[in-house]
Amino acid sequence: MKLHHYMLGYLSVGIIVVLTAWVGLFYAFMTDEVYDNIDDGLKNSKTEIIKKAYSNPQVESFLPFGTNGFRITPLEPGEYAKKNVFSTAMIYMDADDNDEPVRMLTTTFIDQKGDPYLLEIRTSTIEADDLLRDFGLAVFILYLALLASIYIINHFLLKRAVWSPFYRLLHNLKTYTLGQKIITAETQTPIKEFADLQREINKMIERIEDMVEQQKTFVSNAAHESQTPLAIINNKLELLVEAEDLSEHQINQIQSIHQSLTRLIKLNKSLLMLAKIENKQFVQYQEVYFNQIAKDLVEDWEDILTYKNIEIVLQELAPSRSVLMDKGLAITLVQNLLKNAITHNIPQGKIVIEFQTNSFSISNTSIWKTPLDEKLIYNRFYRSTTNEESTGLGLALVQTIIKVTPPLSMHYEYNGMHCFSIRW
The missing domain is CATH 3.30.565.10 (Histidine kinase-like ATPase, C-terminal domain)
Structure with missing residues (x-):
């Protein structure tokens, strides 16, 4: 896997995690604000309805819900419940012939006669849900846009502006052979890490070139300087084997030495030839x-x-x-x-x-x-x-x-x- 693709994977995962956490918190905050606003409206409606109930002696004749969106139900003595209970539910609406989300306030009050009543007020939250749904769709589109922009920026802009010196340096390393210097002009970059890498690679190549050059010089000099003494030794052995006072055992020993010396001369010539070839003397x-x-x-x-x-x-x-x-x-x-x-x-x-x-x-x-x-x-x-x-x-x-x-x-x-x- 290429380095910029590897970084793109980590960057994408990191942004998705951060964005998901942010969306969750923002969605919860938005939901709380929307429902808080609806609940304030329900409280205001509650105050107005109770005022009317106090001024109307026939409270029990109020129709349940209807266009006013509230219902008053008489309670038996002792059934006095807690005040201001908010809830969310799906309620079937005759006008729309389907279920719609509603926010409901359930509370109790006592009229002028001291009789307890249950008051239920509800209001449609379909617009709020549409708002939250639209918000979710916008966030999803934002996800895709961010991922696409990250990929485009990383693959096209960063690859050319940031990674191109690195890839040129890598190409130079792949094609590098002994005796060839890295071309620093092609890999100049304002990025400190890449510049440091380039500088250290050039230093390392210089050390390698120096060591190889010293080795070539040593082998060449050693092989060349040893040619003369080896030739002298070989000639003296040839003269020595022609002596008349040598025993058969001595002659065999001299021949064995001569064979080893001949092999050494061949080896020396081969090493000298290798050094000359590597030094590009041909x-x-x-x-x-x-x-x-x-x-x-x-x-x-x-x-x-x-x-x-x-x-x-x-x-x-x-x-x-x-x-x-x-x-x-x-x-x-x-x-x-x-x-x-x-x-x-x-x-x-x-x-x-x-x-x-x-x-x-x-x-x-x-x-x-x-x-x-x-x-x-x-x-x-x-x-x-x-x-x-x-x-x-x-x-x-x-x-x-x-x-x-x-x-x-x-x-x-x-x-x-x-x-x-x-x-x-």
Whole structure:
């Protein structure tokens, strides 16, 4: 649920509760005032009727109710009742042929002879009830008008005037990537809370950018500075293994060290390549054809494929279109996918490279007969096997190249062979 809708719900409920309480109190006050006014009229009528009764010796001959709206009834001695009892009832009216609401005053008085009489005076309250009904209808319309105005104000005015900077800031956060600053000019707002939020987010992004930049610099420098000593160590090991006075055990130990050192050199080169890609040092864009790059790599690695007894099949199903990107990154991308297919293959395995107009795929057989976890295979240093030839950075490099080259996307699937597809 959106924030302004959430606030609208609370605001509507709050206003309804307050308005309902106010209407109840106001209705009770209005009813009391209306009936109080009617009761005052009934009291005045009572005074006039009693005066006439005192001056008329034939009180008992008065007709019950009628057009005068009152009735005098003789009482037995001792039936003297309380004075001024007001009540409301529905009385059938012959003139209107239906029931109408009336207000009635019941009281007693004693005439000049000392005889007690019951006096009942009534008056129609239909106009007062109409007034209260109209009042109720007006309040109901006020309910609807308030809810409609709250919705309109909240959805159209407040959303544009108050919430628009917030939504622009939220959009900037959603589209934010490392190396991109939040554009503060678009999200300027006079609302203090939103301004504080924007300011703190910008500070947080600056800290993140600084930390990432320091990390990139450290990795780049560490990988670059370690290249020379690693190369020296590798050369000395190669010279040492050629010495004539070494035993077989010593030679085996040196070869083991050399293998570990070779893997470390590969790892170092991969880290250096990652740092360069993330630092956007590859900006020499040109028209690149992946089919030609793949063919050149297969030709260069023919000896390795023959040595490992891996069959490779190139299928150009449609003329491949070019991609505008750095050629070095394109070579690294195909090279790492092909190396991954060779490294994790099986003896007498197979690699199939297919080219479409806007895509190509590399599929390979493997000892793993189930799909890989696509959420993990692109993580750095993740390895699904204990193969010492794998640095765990090949697919991470490919994924990084994909991220910095917007036309490209990658998809993995398992269809009896592990298949990585690149589309543009």
